[in-house]
Amino acid sequence: MYQDLKKRVWEANLKLVEYGLVILTFGNVSEVDRKSGVIAIKPSGVAYDQMKPEDMVVLDLEGRQVEGTLQPSSDTATHLHLYREFPQIGGIAHAHSQFATAFAQAGLEIPCLGTTQADFCPGPVPITRMLTENEVTSDYELSTGKVIVERFEQLDPGHYPACLVSGHGPFAWGKSGLEAVENLILLETIAGMAATTLQINPGATELEPYLIRKHFERKHGPRAYYGQRKEK
Amino acid sequence: MYQDLKKRVWEANLKLVEYGLVILTFGNVSEVDRKSGVIAIKPSGVAYDQMKPEDMVVLDLEGRQVEGTLQPSSDTATHLHLYREFPQIGGIAHAHSQFATAFAQAGLEIPCLGTTQADFCPGPVPITRMLTENEVTSDYELSTGKVIVERFEQLDPGHYPACLVSGHGPFAWGKSGLEAVENLILLETIAGMAATTLQINPGATELEPYLIRKHFERKHGPRAYYGQRKEK
């Protein structure tokens, strides 16, 4: 069962390799089937070039394994919590890509320094607070999901398709696993540009709100005019 | 009609991918046919590996669509304004490449720190002022073209084949779409060198005017002696 779902998740995981976002067994992508109430996710610690579609692990939203003999990604509890709390998302991608992870390690949100980022989200890329000792020792991966949700109390996950986890790295999401990976690629590009911008000019300032709004609405929402109508 | 023009523009767009200047559907290249008074440009939001020559959109210089069923690039109005105001140019390329975009986001022109840049243009790579709120909300893409033209009031677009748009990214041009892409590649190389130079020595100074002039005139203009005579 869930052949299509597993194949799509497998393909989305391989995109992480193609775009240079992961090395060795790093990173993971999942996708949810809202009707069936299950997700498929990469197995833990398996090399990308040896992974097959049938190796993807299927679980229900409470974490009970429904299909697959391998252990799911060690970050599964984070994915599940995000699917439960953000009903509008269909896929999640996580990787320790160089520049986005560097901002997470620096403990800084990514300031919106240009229109490339404004095309992606209408402001800085958010970062969570650091987890407490109790959160880390009791249920670490679930706590990671919770701290992301906490950070989004005032933010719309439909507008901000990614969050940095402090001291850890980025999680991105989208309508599908593939769109989640594309958002992770965009995030890494934006993070690289921001790092270079701050190297050139440590005092670089954020874009004016009217220009952020313009670019974001050009690409997203009811007045969007970027792309082809039939693809909307 | 315009098969040759569309094929050339398609090929020039693919060069953006080959040289790593774009990811996903970013960037766009156009070329003008001055005799027929039309341009061909990349369609908006279409993936490079799925794009065919016949997908290129043909418009007249006032922006009326002459051929093609897809929507043209969302930056089309910027391209058209530059073709109307800079009669010496034949092609335009735009991409959010990392280093040139970082200078645009830093709000700084690229200082002429070495002969690599002097081979490209006889001074700093210019940057526009930031667009006003009114310019952004009324006719954003046309205003982007206008602010580039305004920046070139005292500059010759035949000598300076690129401009950074503040907070946005680079536009480059040339005699053809392909030459515009080559100029974008050169610009990205120059921007990367300048960023690294400033990292090593934040107090690095601009090249002496006599050395800038020498290098620029060695490669461009009546006394040029770089390259092969028959290719001039």
Place this chain on the structure above:
Amino acid sequence: MYQDLKKRVWEANLKLVEYGLVILTFGNVSEVDRKSGVIAIKPSGVAYDQMKPEDMVVLDLEGRQVEGTLQPSSDTATHLHLYREFPQIGGIAHAHSQFATAFAQAGLEIPCLGTTQADFCPGPVPITRMLTENEVTSDYELSTGKVIVERFEQLDPGHYPACLVSGHGPFAWGKSGLEAVENLILLETIAGMAATTLQINPGATELEPYLIRKHFERKHGPRAYYGQRKEK
């Protein structure tokens, strides 16, 4: 004799090229056969694309050449000393990769700024003291091994799979030559992230000890739950 050992060492050396850790004839990987009391190591100054499995040099742990007509790597005495002093290691890899070498040249350990590093080792990546003139002129490569062992007086080489040699570069180890190379790849990734983190935020702080412990123990030791059980 030792065909399997030589083939494994040859393959592990080629991984250095595949992952971009070496150029020209730089770098070297070895593996020990504890039962037979021999190691196989890359020959000195031979190009990777011309190297064959039978070119690997076999020596006993005192450095007597047992097989092979080529000269062993000039760093052989360093490898041998580490095999003699660290009985738990099975393979060693050395390369002048950009970021790890930059920390070695900077004379700084790599601070543990995020969970990517905590997955690798439970603290900063250690760096040796600088060798004295006498150590350099008398028996340089042996002294390099000794100064690493000295740095590990209070550290477990089973927990810290790499060391930076001050002013020189990284040595990494693991259960096999291949695992040593994988640890060198991880080290280079970690070093690159740390360099970028410090560029973005020179005041970035180390991860809390409880989070370092959590990530390290998630991946290593008796309570590890990363990866597949059968692979343990």
Place this chain on the structure above:
Amino acid sequence: MYQDLKKRVWEANLKLVEYGLVILTFGNVSEVDRKSGVIAIKPSGVAYDQMKPEDMVVLDLEGRQVEGTLQPSSDTATHLHLYREFPQIGGIAHAHSQFATAFAQAGLEIPCLGTTQADFCPGPVPITRMLTENEVTSDYELSTGKVIVERFEQLDPGHYPACLVSGHGPFAWGKSGLEAVENLILLETIAGMAATTLQINPGATELEPYLIRKHFERKHGPRAYYGQRKEK
């Protein structure tokens, strides 16, 4: 005539592309045949993928074209002066590679921060003074050669296989065109490591003279023991 020489120079030029040191028509490599008193050099402004061995231009040491219908590299006079003044060198390579050029633009020699550089040359990579206006306007390319030679008044070009030209970029040399390219690759690697080291630790100090000497003599000169004896 000179088929072998032209083929070797053509191959050495293509190495510049393979190692990512050049884009478009940048860069050039030459080799001298001391017996015949001629050099072969890349033609000016020709694309690497269209260049054939027979396109290489052959000139005598005074610059008289002996073979070939294309114009030689615009930097030919620099190459010729170095061949006349440095009798021990057999090939020269020039490229505007990112990191070495950044040091040239920064107006700084590359400090010897680690053993990777000490393997290459026994001290900082030298940089010329800036050319005067008169030197630039009278005979620019010859003056570039002269200012390199001037910088080497107290240095042995057999020990220091490269020089940065202030505000311009690196020239490297060796026993052949291919060795000159390899030295340019090493120089670029060293320059990248030095830039990263200075980013991490702006106060990083040069290696102790005894360690520089050790590494340089391990690889070069009568007591060298790196590499295979038969290859010496």
